[in-house]
Amino acid sequence: MTTSTETLLPDTAVGARRWISRHGWTFGVWLLFFILIFLYSLQIPRFGAFQVTSIVNNGSPWVYLAVGEAIIVIAGGIDLGVGGLLVLTNATAARLMEGQPFEVTIVIALGLLLAAALLNGFVGWIIHVSKVPDIVITLGSLYFYQGLALWVLPTRGGGTSEGFRWLFTGSTSGIGSNPWAAIVGISVIVLIAAWWMANTRTGLSLYAMGSNKNAAFLSGIRAGRIKILSYMVGGAFAALAGLVTTAIANSGNANAVGGNLTLNAVAAIVLGGVALTGGKGSLIAVVPAGLILFFLNPVLSAWGVDPAGAQVIQGVLIVVVMAVGGILEWRRSRR
Amino acid sequence: MSTDLSPAPIPASEDEETTAAKVGRYLATHPHLVLGAVLIVLILITGAVEPNYLSVGGLRNSALFAVPIGIMAAGQTMLMLTGGIDLSIAMIATGAAYVAADQSPNSSVIAILAALAVGFLAGAANGVGVGVFKVNPLIMTLAMSVILLGLFTSWAQTIFFGSTTMSDFIRTLGGGSIFGGRLPWAVVIWAAVAVVVIYILRRTGFGRNLYAIGDNAVATRLSGTRSWQVLIAVYILAGICGAIAGILLGGRVGAVDLQLAQSFLLPSVAAAVIGGTSIFGGVGTYTGTILGALILGVLQSLLTFINAGTAVQQMIYGLIIIGLSWLYSRITALQ
Numbered sequence: 001m002t003t004s005t006e007t008l009l010p011d012t013a014v015g016a017r018r019w020i021s022r023h024g025w026t027f028g029v030w031l032l033f034f035i036l037i038f039l040y041s042l043q044i045p046r047f048g049a050f051q052v053t054s055i056v057n058n059g060s061p062w063v064y065l066a067v068g069e070a071i072i073v074i075a076g077g078i079d080l081g082v083g084g085l086l087v088l089t090n091a092t093a094a095r096l097m098e099g100q101p102f103e104v105t106i107v108i109a110l111g112l113l114l115a116a117a118l119l120n121g122f123v124g125w126i127i128h129v130s131k132v133p134d135i136v137i138t139l140g141s142l143y144f145y146q147g148l149a150l151w152v153l154p155t156r157g158g159g160t161s162e163g164f165r166w167l168f169t170g171s172t173s174g175i176g177s178n179p180w181a182a183i184v185g186i187s188v189i190v191l192i193a194a195w196w197m198a199n200t201r202t203g204l205s206l207y208a209m210g211s212n213k214n215a216a217f218l219s220g221i222r223a224g225r226i227k228i229l230s231y232m233v234g235g236a237f238a239a240l241a242g243l244v245t246t247a248i249a250n251s252g253n254a255n256a257v258g259g260n261l262t263l264n265a266v267a268a269i270v271l272g273g274v275a276l277t278g279g280k281g282s283l284i285a286v287v288p289a290g291l292i293l294f295f296l297n298p299v300l301s302a303w304g305v306d307p308a309g310a311q312v313i314q315g316v317l318i319v320v321v322m323a324v325g326g327i328l329e330w331r332r333s334r335r
Numbered sequence: 336m337s338t339d340l341s342p343a344p345i346p347a348s349e350d351e352e353t354t355a356a357k358v359g360r361y362l363a364t365h366p367h368l369v370l371g372a373v374l375i376v377l378i379l380i381t382g383a384v385e386p387n388y389l390s391v392g393g394l395r396n397s398a399l400f401a402v403p404i405g406i407m408a409a410g411q412t413m414l415m416l417t418g419g420i421d422l423s424i425a426m427i428a429t430g431a432a433y434v435a436a437d438q439s440p441n442s443s444v445i446a447i448l449a450a451l452a453v454g455f456l457a458g459a460a461n462g463v464g465v466g467v468f469k470v471n472p473l474i475m476t477l478a479m480s481v482i483l484l485g486l487f488t489s490w491a492q493t494i495f496f497g498s499t500t501m502s503d504f505i506r507t508l509g510g511g512s513i514f515g516g517r518l519p520w521a522v523v524i525w526a527a528v529a530v531v532v533i534y535i536l537r538r539t540g541f542g543r544n545l546y547a548i549g550d551n552a553v554a555t556r557l558s559g560t561r562s563w564q565v566l567i568a569v570y571i572l573a574g575i576c577g578a579i580a581g582i583l584l585g586g587r588v589g590a591v592d593l594q595l596a597q598s599f600l601l602p603s604v605a606a607a608v609i610g611g612t613s614i615f616g617g618v619g620t621y622t623g624t625i626l627g628a629l630i631l632g633v634l635q636s637l638l639t640f641i642n643a644g645t646a647v648q649q650m651i652y653g654l655i656i657i658g659l660s661w662l663y664s665r666i667t668a669l670q
Contacts, residue, residue, distance in 0.1 A: 130661040131668075133615060136608045139601060140656035147649025154646065259601060263422070263477050270474050311485030315478040322475070323468040330469070 025273035025325075026285035033288035036299055043302040049177035055295050056182040057169050057248060061086065061241040063186055063290035065261060066268035067193060068237025070286045073269055074197070075230035076210035076278035077134040081123065082238040083261030084145030085116055087254055089242025091149040094158025094252025102163030109164070113239050120235025124228040142258055149254035158252040168247035186287060189240070193233075194283040206230055210278025267318050268293050273325070366611055366666050370626040373659065377633045385640040391517050393636065399510075399587065401632030402521040403428070403596065405625055406580040407603035408610075409532045410573030412624045415607055416536075416545045417566065418552070418616030419465060419472035421573045423479035425600035427457045428581030429593060430487050435505060435582050436591045437495040443504035451578045457483060458574020459567060466566030487593060500590045509586020521583045528579065532621045535572075545569060549616020602631055605652075609659045611667070630659070 020027075037055075041047035065086055072079045089112050096112075097105045123141045127134050162172035168185060170178030197203040208216040209226045217223045246252060266276075272289035274281030293314070300310040362369055382389040407424050414421050421427075431450035438446035457479060464475040487495075501509070512519045536542040544565045547555040556562050580599070585591050610627035612619025634655060638648045 126657065126661070130657075130664055132657075132660045132664050133613070135614050136660045137657055139605060139608070140653040140660070142601070143649045143653030143656065145653075147646045147651075147653065150644070150646035150649065154644075267474065267477060270471070276471050276473065306489065308485045308489035311488070312482050313485075315480075315482035315485065318478040318481075319464055319468075319470055319475060322470040322478075323464070326469040 026282050029272060029285045029288045033292050036292060036295065040299045040302055049179060053170065053177050053179040055291065056179045056186070059291040059294040060168070060182045060186055061244045062264060062268060062294045063287050064237050064241035064244060065265045066272065066286050066290040067190055067283050068234040068241070069265040070269045070272065070274045070281060070283055071193070071197070071206065071237065072230050072234035073274055073276060073278060074210050074281050075206040075226060076213060077127065077227065077230060078138070078276065079231065079234055080135060080138040080259070080262050081120070081141035081145055082234060082265060084142040084149070084258035085120060085235055085238040086242040086245065086261055087256050087258045088145045088149040088152070089116055089239040090245045091153035091252040091254040093243055093246040094160065095153050097161060097164065097246070098159040100161055102161045105161040105164040109243050112243065113236050116239030117232040117236040120238070121228045121232035124231025128224040128227045142262065146258045153252045153254045156251060156253045156255065159250050160246050165247045165250060168244045190283055190287055197283060202229065207279055212279070264293060271318065271321055362666055366663060367623055367626060369662070369666055370610065370623060370630070374626055374630050374633065377630060377637065381633055381637040381640060384637065388636060388640065395517070395519060397629070397632040397636045398522050399519055400635045401628045402525045403580040403584045403599050404602045404606050404631055405525055405628035406528055406576050406583070407599060408606035408624045408628050409528055409621060410576035411603050411607040412612050412619055412621050413532065413536070413545060413569050414472070414573050415612045415614055416616055416619055417548045417569060420476065420604065420614070421461065421570070421577070422473065422476040422600065423457060423461065423483060424573060424577040424603060425596040426480040426483040427454050427574050427577035428584060428596035428599070430457070430483050431578035431581035432585030432591045432595050433487055433491070433495055435585060436499050436501050437497050439500065439502035439505065440498050443502045446502060446505065447582060450582050451575055454574035454578025455571055458571040461574065462567030462570030465570060466563035484593065491593065501586050505582060505586040506589055509583045521587065524579070524583065528576065529621060529625060536621060541565065541568065546617055605656050606631055609656065609663070611663050
């Protein structure tokens with residue numbers, strides 16, 4: 001019935017409607033992000049490169065962690081362990097990189113990315129073989145990663161090279177007014193990942209798996225491989241977030257609560273329009289969502305809201321966004 | 336499930352069935368026996384490590400540790416049966432303990448009622464979000480946890496600046512014992528909660544509705560159940576379970592702070608999961624959850640006795656969750 005009315009409309013109207021239904025959420029989240037930035041710039045006396053740098057630098061671990069979680073969730077899983085993996089990578093990197101020259105820190109970083117991918121791929125393998133729900137196994141892996149991190153680095157400490165700090169923060173001291181390192185880093189990495197998800201056979205298999213596991217299997221997708229792959233890529237992103245944290249803080253902290261980091265990432269992907277049931281969502285929309293969740297606190301404190309009040313507002317915002325999203329979905333399904 | 340397309344093995348006739356297969360089938364229909372065996376083995380191992388443990392005092396410590404986990408896990412079990420979860424339950428417990436401490440100078444009865452009211456209100460808000468506005472339970476309760484933390488952080492300095500210690504009566508409930516120090520009051524209260532929860536799940540229409548919603552939400556709604564009312568009711572029950580756990584925990588510790596119950600959140604999920612409750616809903620019993628909570632309690636004693644640091648404790652904890660849930664799914668798959 002809807003097709004007959006749509007054919008009567010001019011092509012541009014159909015195209016516009018389709019664009020809105022496909023990319024509306026992505027557009028909305030980016031719009032919300034820029035509105036928040038704009039409001040923030042009106043509120044504080046000086047708004048310039050320094051503030052932008054602070055937001056994108058400190059927000060980038062949130063973004064990478066959320067993108068990693070998004071890939072796993074799109075493929076039909078959910079990984080509570082990503083926060084723990086961030087903490088583990090942060091602790092290990094800080095311990096190994098302390099006092100090393102730039103070249104060595106890069107090698108260590110690549111090694112850790114690979115190790116995290118393999119470790120989390122192993123978690124994906126356990127989920128595939130045991131057929132225990134993802135959330136249960138990764139609850140276990142969260143504890144395991146967090147414990148391993150504490151074992152690697154019992155007390156806060158360690159360090160990294162100046163070049164490594166520059167690579168992710170745009171300055172050798174970690175403080176500065178050069179946002180481009182973080183912006184370019186996020187753009188390049190996320191665009192490659194988003195392109196891979198949307199245009200390659202393997203990437204599309206992730207969507208297929210999350211959308212309908214049995215249909216994907218019957219159409220020739222190897223379920224186990226795809227599950228393991230999604231956990232490997234997600235793990236690598238979590239490790240990247242951990243490396244960026246090391247670069248920003250110039251130290252490792254195994255006492256950071258990985259579970260809270262995971263829950264932030266889950267909140268970010270939900271705000272970014274990724275369905276927790278799998279098979280739906282765009283990595284491009286997760287980027288501003290991660291930044292918004294990080295950035296809400298400084299915005300609200302610029303408005304004179306105390307941190308506790310900011311927390312309340314953040315929680316209410318997540319619920320309202322989800323409720324509105326649910327109502328929109330319900331209306332669309334009735335049409 | 337999807338990989339298992341090989342032809343089913345030809346069923347052996349009655350007399351050909353080996354003893355091992357019979358035992359396997361019996362265990363598959365009575366998985367709690369396996370959990371009970373795991374619990375006894377763990378107790379014996381702990382006894383081998385520390386002979387003094389096999390006494391009333393030793394077992395009492397494990398039981399006391401298991402009480403808050405077990406009571407919160409009662410809420411988690413009921414919610415998981417409907418396909419939900421409560422990530423705010425630890426924060427509800429903390430908030431309830433805070434209110435109880437604040438009201439303690441007035442009267443213990445008022446303090447306990449006020450604490451239960453906190454659980455009721457927070458649970459009702461969760462229930463409205465999940466049942467009426469269809470917000471994903473993971474996100475709704477996560478946001479509730481953030482909101483409550485924010486509210487109590489700011490109220491701690493404004494409204495609840497009074498007492499932060501519990502009244503003597505609540506202290507007795509949390510840490511005191513009857514029968515000459517043998518049976519803790521907290522265990523008695525846990526037993527009462529257990530009787531009520533098991534009765535609800537096995538003997539009431541409400542309990543059946545919980546299983547029905549988790550098994551097939553659409554069919555349940557179409558068969559005339561007002562699912563949203565059931566959901567609001569069960570989230571309120573979970574909130575009250577959280578409040579009871581908070582009162583007992585606060586009573587045992589004696590004083591309250593905002594981190595009081597936070598470390599019990601993931602163990603409460605783990606206890607239900609180890610006990611065989613499916614996180615997707617429709618399958619599970621509170622008896623299994625009780626065994627899960629006791630296993631975690633004994634494990635805590637064991638880890639204390641072998642003098643494992645936090646790092647090793649967390650790693651073992653993670654491995655136990657993965658191992659037991661894997662074992663459980665293997666056993667029940669034999670059915």
